[in-house]
Amino acid sequence: MTTPSPWTHVTQAAAALAAGMGVGRFVYTPILPLMHTQAGLSAGAGANLATANYVGYLVGALAGILAPALVRSRAVLRGSLIVLAGTLAAMPATHSTAVWAVLRLTAGTASALIFVVAAGSLLHHLREHPPHLSGWAFGGVGAGIALSGLLVLVLRSVSDWRTAWWASAALATVLTAAAWNLRPEDPASTLMPxxxxxxxxxxxxxxxxxxxxxxxxxxxxxxxxxxxxxxxxxxxxxxxxxxxxxxxxxxxxxxxxxxxxxxxxxxxxxxxxxxxxxxxxxxxxxxxxxxxxxxxxxxxxxxxxxxxxxxxxxxxxxxxxxxxxxxxxxxxxxxxxxxxxxxxxxxxxxxxxxxxxxxxxxxxxxxxxxxxxxxxxxxxxxxxxxxxxxxxxxxxxxxxxxxxxxxxx
Missing domain, CATH: 1.20.1250.20 (MFS general substrate transporter like domains)
Structure with missing residues (x-):
């Protein structure tokens, strides 16, 4: 049986991190000015939405720490990617700051779970490969930031904040498809202390x-x-x-x-x-x-x-x-x-x-x-x-x- 190229694994992990972190977490940064001017979001409310996302991230990170099985679950990875894209698509459906806060909190939790699964996968499957491979996989976060930022840059002159959120959801969906077959850490594996x-x-x-x-x-x-x-x-x-x-x-x-x-x-x-x-x-x-x-x-x-x-x-x-x-x-x-x-x-x-x-x-x-x-x-x-x-x-x-x-x- 032919061993798959480690770069295949790097690409899939990078896509997961791009979706979960680069888009799901950080697309809010370039969309925020549009929400200020077009959706009437105040600066203070914008900060509160950011905090809600980070609280969600802490919840997801703690879940990964307290329940290690989550880190080794393909179902958790796929479910989190789907939930994340759904929260992005739902942002334009309301003008309620409270609903936005719930959506961003949920997105933060999903982002953290995607991160812990992808990181565990990299550590397990690329353990015997050169360190720069894992580094390039984590560069997927930057790629997601660049892609989502470019998307908002193009759309800001031809559309509004709603379209920016829908487009980011579409981008997250494409990245989800690329990350869909990422192999989590082997459930039977034990790491040498x-x-x-x-x-x-x-x-x-x-x-x-x-x-x-x-x-x-x-x-x-x-x-x-x-x-x-x-x-x-x-x-x-x-x-x-x-x-x-x-x-x-x-x-x-x-x-x-x-x-x-x-x-x-x-x-x-x-x-x-x-x-x-x-x-x-x-x-x-x-x-x-x-x-x-x-x-x-x-x-x-x-x-x-x-x-x-x-x-x-x-x-x-x-x-x-x-x-x-x-x-x-x-x-x-x-x-x-x-x-x-x-x-x-x-x-x-x-x-x-x-x-x-x-x-x-x-x-x-x-x-x-x-x-x-x-x-x-x-x-x-x-x-x-x-x-x-x-x-x-x-x-x-x-x-x-x-x-x-x-x-x-």
């Missing part, structure tokens, strides 16, 4: 947890309001065009950061990525103009997936119990807090919100700087060789696979 040696890593994990939670707060403000902020001081096409650039920059970012992680300590890369992202978020609030907006988009798109990859891999390297679960929970809570914190500032436009978000990401960088102090870069790792046998290695945990932290959990 890491070394049972108890390392005193609490201080470093605490710094990592704080950094990643703050990143959740800061990045989501830009991820929600960047298009609207740019659109306030630039021609209408610039905001949507910038969001397309965010997606395009994100496509190769996880794979590139994974490669860099084999040459430089992840703690150094995490600090650098946070500093670059802070600059990218602050730029549109400090300097106007089309060029600034586009540079901001590239810097943000090139870092937000990389930061997640680096943070989770660092948690695995520390072998802290349930590191992925804890980091994901902190990140999700940060995403809920972000829009709520900046909501009072939105009455005066988006500049203050972006500046606050940049400061929060800078605070995350400070925590990442603390993380670097005395960090145990080389820890003994137990790697599987053959069934029933294990071998030890002193390479960085997760260095072979940028997503190894999930398997370590």
């Amino acid at each position: 890491g070394s049972t040696a108890k390392a005193r890593t609490h201080r470093w994990f605490s710094a990592l947890f704080i950094a990643y939670t703050l990143e959740g707060v800061g990045y989501i403000v830009a991820g929600t309001f960047l298009v609207a902020a740019i659109g306030q001081g630039s021609p209408g096409w610039v905001g949507s065009g910038a969001w397309v650039l965010v997606g395009l920059a994100a496509v190769p970012s996880a794979a590139l950061w994974a490669r860099l992680g084999r040459r430089r300590p992840r703690t150094d890369l995490l600090l650098a990525a946070l500093l670059v992202q802070a600059v990218g978020i602050a730029l549109p609030a400090l300097v106007g103009g089309v060029a600034t907006a586009l540079v901001s988009a590239v810097l943000f798109g090139a870092t937000f997936l990389g930061i997640s990859t680096l943070a989770l891999a660092t948690g695995a390297q520390l072998r802290f119990p349930r590191s992925v679960a804890l980091l994901t929970a902190g990140y999700s809570v940060g995403q809920i807090i972000g829009p709520l914190v900046v909501a009072p500032l939105l009455r005066h436009g988006y500049q203050q919100a972006l500046l606050l978000a940049a400061l929060v990401v800078l605070a995350a960088a400070v925590a990442a700087g603390v993380l670097r102090i005395g960090f145990p870069h080389h820890m003994v790792v137990v790697r599987p060789t053959a069934p029933g046998r294990r071998r030890e290695s002193t390479e960085d945990a997760g260095a072979r696979d940028p997503l190894a932290p999930h398997s370590a959990d």
